[in-house]
Amino acid sequence: MNAMLDLFETPVVSGLSSCSDIISPAEEAELIERIDADSLSPFRFQQWTGKRLTCSYGWSYDFETGRFSPTKPIPDWLISTQEKAARFAGLDPTQLVQALLIRYDPGAGIGWHKDRPVFEHVVGISLGAAATMRFRRRAGAKFARANVSLQPRSIYHLSGEVRHSWEHSIAEMDEARWSITFRTLARSTQSHQ
Ligand SMILES: O=C(O)CCC(=O)C(=O)O
Numbered sequence: 706m707n708a709m710l711d712l713f714e715t716p717v718v719s720g721l722s723s724c725s726d727i728i729s730p731a732e733e734a735e736l737i738e739r740i741d742a743d744s745l746s747p748f749r750f751q752q753w754t755g756k757r758l759t760c761s762y763g764w765s766y767d768f769e770t771g772r773f774s775p776t777k778p779i780p781d782w783l784i785s786t787q788e789k790a791a792r793f794a795g796l797d798p799t800q801l802v803q804a805l806l807i808r809y810d811p812g813a814g815i816g817w818h819k820d821r822p823v824f825e826h827v828v829g830i831s832l833g834a835a836a837t838m839r840f841r842r843r844a845g846a847k848f849a850r851a852n853v854s855l856q857p858r859s860i861y862h863l864s865g866e867v868r869h870s871w872e873h874s875i876a877e878m879d880e881a882r883w884s885i886t887f888r889t890l891a892r893s894t895q896s897h898q
């Protein structure tokens with residue numbers, strides 16, 4: 706059963722969907738090996754260096770300068786995963802123009818944020834330790850909240866309301882987790898390229 710559907714099969718948050726076992730354990734092991742062999746660098750923002758390590762393909766967004774620019778093409782070893790991500794999200798693989806690799810070593814997580822507006826659809830695949838993706842949206846003086854379990858080898862898709870009106874974060878984990886996130890460009894970004 707889809708972890709994000711309640712008993713009545715309505716998404717907990719509109720625009721959020723997920724599916725388990727999108728890749729096999731053997732594919733997971735190979736992808737982890739590939740990510741670890743890649744040139745990952747610590748995420749940086751102003752004075753702050755994150756504990757997570759990242760590498761962008763297709764397009765990169767530099768959080769320090771705000772610069773958004775084309776970068777090295779998505780490598781061949783990511784193509785079958787890109788195709789699966791596109792099929793799951795009902796998109797064409799060519800639309801998933803950005804791939805972001807992340808390794809979260811023990812103690813690493815990602816704080817509350819919305820993905821940059823230069824992107825539209827966000828499709829993520831989880832590898833390694835299970836994690837909880839938390840969602841929140843301001844509701845008066847409080848936050849409405851939702852949680853989604855990200856099991857290894859599962860995929861999620863953020864679009865519409867959950868993408869634009871909710872923030873998400875992942876709490877620090879005790880074990881290593883890897884993720885591959887594919888994104889489409891927002892329509893406004895496409896017309897400016
Ligand atoms: O690791 C993940 O699955 C989520 C990463 C994320 O939210 C981001 O890079 O914007």
Ligand SMILES: [Fe+2]
Pocket residue numbers: 818819820873
């Ligand atoms: Fe995000």
